[in-house]
Structures are given as structure tokens and as C-alpha cells.
Amino acid sequence: MSRQYWSKPLFDLVPYTPGEQPKIVDLIKLNTNENPYPPTPAIKHILAEFPIDHLKRYPDPESSDLKNCLAQYHNINSDNVFIGNGSDEVLAHVFMAFFRQENPILMPDISYSFYTVYCNLYDIKYQLQPLKDDFSISLEDYAQPNGGIIFANPNAPTGRALSLSQIEALLKRNSDSLVVVDEAYVDFGAQSAIELTQRYDNCLVIQTLSKSRSLAAQRIGFAIGNPELIEGLERVKNSFNSYPLSSVSQKMAVAAYQDENYFQETVTKVINTRTWTQAELEALDFEVIPSKTNFLFVSHKTLDAAKIMDSLRAKGIIVRHFSKPKIDKYLRISIGTDDQMERLIAALKTL
């Protein structure tokens, strides 16, 4: 009975549940929004030629090459960049560094479900703001005293995005608190708020290499904001784990940003496949929320969402369903290759 050694707050922690990572190889996996395409072929050479003698040494704790690469790519300075072991770690540090405030932080009731888990972990007060019926964010709800604001843009699992001018209005109205824009899916059609970080001290943008850069396996995420926000994150990071990113991951990440053509090409393919899939789904009586991401959030006019998920699974296709009020009629379907989506549509036609 060694739960007696647990800290008291540990008993109340309710961890995040990630999407299933099945070990069956043949499945069509449309449940965790991974990219259907591999990362740039340049990665092959990086791995093959990596000097294994360097593995005995600690990695660069600052990920300096990657910071410089991101700074150049986004036309900012390297002291505007913070690097972490996936955007989940970056987000955890953001909550620890900035959101332990007297007022509750505000976030949409439907968004990335890890946000409330961090609040629980760090004992942070929060208040959920309901999305409108069409799943758009109701901006007027954020005009109240708060300890910070966070949302995903485009939002997940809805796929809807706010415009830059809407975000700018939010930043202006909340100059006393930090506004965190989680842009995990931004490359698939939304506008990034990175340019706003250069004009608004209260704007922090989070991105990941797990989606549009096809490097989910390597756990690389980053934050962009003004140098004092970055300094705050570095302070938490250096009180937690000085070396969050392996040497191999640092090199892979730089390579992913150096092959712009490949990036544009694969993102365009995903967007085109999304457009095709949306039309096919609508023809099958699905309501499809307009998406700026690499997934579609859909609801069938008559069939039950959980039952569709089970039927698809029986045919070797996995999609995600959230048994949560307001969205339990919906399925989130990641965009795969054309072939995979054709097989999805064919499977749906048999239901």
C-alpha cells in the first residue's frame, strides 16, 4: 500500500487521455491528427550520417541552432523563441510560468482538453467560456477580469479559426493579461499571430513540429513572444530539465524548416484532400464544420457518432469521438492520404 507516499494533490490529478496509438500496423489511423506524409527526405541523411560519437555528450541545452533557424524563418530574434519537448511541455511551462494568478484564466469550453489538466496539476483557477452554437469562439465573453486567456487557433477539435484582426482586438482589450494562442494546426489554413507578438507584449504563440512538419515522433514544440516572456519560460525550464531536446531532434527540426518546398507541397496536398473529403462527407449527409486544420469535425444527420466510430473501427479505420456534452454527436477525422480518405468514404457508404 505505497499510495501512502503520494503527495495529497496527486490523488486528485486527472491525467490527459491521448488518442489511441494502436500497435496494429494495417489500420488507417485518422484519430490523432498526424500528417499522412513523412518528414522531408533530408532527415534520412541526417540520421544516417549522425556522428554517434556525439551521443555521449549532452545536447545543446539552449537548442541554439534551432532557435536561430526559427528566428530567421519567422523574421524575429532568437530571444523571441523558447524550445520544448513537444508543445505539450511548452504549454505546461506556460501554465506554470504565467497562469498562477489570482483571477481565473479563461478558455473555451471546447478546446484542447490538456489545458484543464495543467490547471489541475498546478492548482490554477479557470473559467470555461462556452463556444457559440456554430462552435465559433464568443469573443465578448473574454471581456472580463482574468488571469490570462488561452485558446487553440484554429481550435481543436472544431477546426474553426479566428482571424488576426479578431485576435488583435482581444489583445488590445486584455492588455493586463497574457493571451496564449496555441497554433498547433495553423499551417493548414489559418493566419499565424506570430507577427502580433512583435507588437503586443501580452501575446504568446505556441507551435509544434508534430503536425505540418511530420515530426510527431520526435517531440518538438516552441513558443514565440517578447524576450521577457521567453525569459520566464527559460526560468521554469531550467528549474525542471536543463536539456529538454535531444541532439538528434534538434538537427531534425532544423532540417524540417530548411526544406520549404517539401513543406508547402505536403501542406497543399493535405488541404486539397480535406476539400475533397468534405464534399464527399456532405454528399453522405454529414454536417462538416469549416476546417482550417488537418482534420474535419463532422456530425451525421441521422446516424450516431459513437456507432459510426465503432463500425469504422471494425473495418480497420480509427477516428476520434469525444463523449463530452455538446460534441458527443461529432467525430473528429484526421486527413490522411487520398487513398486513405477514399477508403474512409467507401466504408461510410456501406453503413
Next chain:
Amino acid sequence: MSRQYWSKPLFDLVPYTPGEQPKIVDLIKLNTNENPYPPTPAIKHILAEFPIDHLKRYPDPESSDLKNCLAQYHNINSDNVFIGNGSDEVLAHVFMAFFRQENPILMPDISYSFYTVYCNLYDIKYQLQPLKDDFSISLEDYAQPNGGIIFANPNAPTGRALSLSQIEALLKRNSDSLVVVDEAYVDFGAQSAIELTQRYDNCLVIQTLSKSRSLAAQRIGFAIGNPELIEGLERVKNSFNSYPLSSVSQKMAVAAYQDENYFQETVTKVINTRTWTQAELEALDFEVIPSKTNFLFVSHKTLDAAKIMDSLRAKGIIVRHFSKPKIDKYLRISIGTDDQMERLIAALKTL
């Protein structure tokens, strides 16, 4: 002035300072206790043959293959194993999960300096217990009410180790609190307490692949203890970052444990070089604390430690000095190759 967005506790955080990772290639780097030898040559093939198509997918969040491998290697069950992004992350989760108690935790005044940083990060009360004059741990000081106990064995930066029977006595005397044994250096000559985790519910052992397994670049650490301690750590991990270890690191780690001959061979070489270096240093009027690690903690009878460090640096050799009471007369010198240590001794002879 965006420090206004910092959480209040952030202003009081004092981060850990890791040893310098200089970017100059020619230096003899004896300051961060890295292994002088590369990891098993099998890693070369793992990298060259890694299917880059798998990089688009999230890694196994449980690191199941690595857990099974460690369970087999240490003759325990896989539910006795917790995996993290370096032992620093594992330690951070340990402090969060178990050390937020009403009584202060106890630790040696001279030990891995990250321990007090975690206390600061998670607002944990602690009490430092002074080492004896010969730098051994004074076990009687730990016979008092406490919220937990942590120490490195062998201890760093001293190099001294407790015996298993001493640790067992400590576990018996403290059955109401958790005793964490940080075994980062254990493979270089001390006895592991892993077998004690099978008989004492209050024993948790931490190890790393950064030292004896030559994989510092990849950030891989683990904890071994009874299933309910592991469950507590998983709960924190899954409230922080579901996927701490990259796919590439998981594979490398397994390979490191599958090449036992290479491991034994390189560890033996380090120990032999340590024996030679100790004798040479003693002949040069250094006092050398008996070491069970891959470093030596040494003090010269007449020369000032910080000055020796500076002179060595001028000759391209980096060692570590801690400007801390009680140990500021000492240098910590990592064990390099025979050639590197011969050059160190030659440099010292010129002082």
C-alpha cells in the same frame, strides 16, 4: 515590461546551472561527467535504418519496449518501471508526486544541486543534513520525522557511496516515508538498490542512460519502484506530457541494454583509468576522495582549486569547480580516455 505577466512565484525561482557545454571542439571536456566512449556501435545501424515514415506518428507514450527491456535486464516487472526525458525529468516528477508533504524532506547538504531547485519550483520544504568531514553521509541525521529522503548514491560531486546494508537500514528506519536513491553513477563501482525496491515499498531508484550508457545526447532516464509509486509518477507524467520520449530515443535505449559486452568493456576501461588517474594525482599532492563514479573529487594540498581550474582551461582542459562552502577547495574531474587523462596529468605537472 512584460514581467507583469509572470506568476508571482516565478520571480523567486533560482534555476539549476548545468556545467558548461562549450562549442569549441578541441577542448578536453572533463566537466560534466560524460562517458569518454561512444554508445554501442549498434546505434549506428539503428539510426541509418530508422524508417523515417514512422517519424510522422507519435511515439509509444508508454515506451513499452524500453520498459520491457529494463524489466528483463533488472529482473523485475515492467510495472516497476517509469521512463522519462532524462533522469532530471524523472526527478522533477518524483518531487511533484511524492515530496509535497507537511514535514520537510531530508537530503545531504552536498549533493546534486538540482534537488533544492525542484523544492523551490514546487514549493517543497527541505532540510539539508551536513555530510561528515570525510564527505560520507551521516546516517543518524536521517532518523527524524521527515516528508521523504533523497540522496545520490554514489553521491555527487563527492564520489562516495553507501553500501546496500546502510541503505536497507535507512529504509527500515523510515518506513513511513519515501527514500529516493539517485543512482546516476552506480555502474562505475557501487551497488544498486534496485533489489531493495522489490522488498521495500518505500524505496525508489532513479537511473540514467547519460553516463555509463553514453547516451547523454538523447535524454533518457528511469525510475524503478513498486507499482503504486510508478502509478503516481505516470499520473504526473500524463498530466504534463503524455509522450516524453522520442521514437528514436526509445530504440537507442533498448540497443544500449542489448549490448552487455560493450557496456562491461567501457565501464571497466573507465574504472581502470580512474585508478591510474587517482594514483597520479596523489603523487602530485592531491587529496582524492575514494570514488565509485566516473569522476574524481580532489583537492590540492597547497594550490587553490579555482586557480588550478583556470590554468587548466588555459591549456584547453575543462574541469568543474563549485564555489560553495565546504567544497570550494575541491575540483570535480570527469574520467576521460587514457590519453586525455595523461594530458591532464602532464598539464598539472607544469603548474
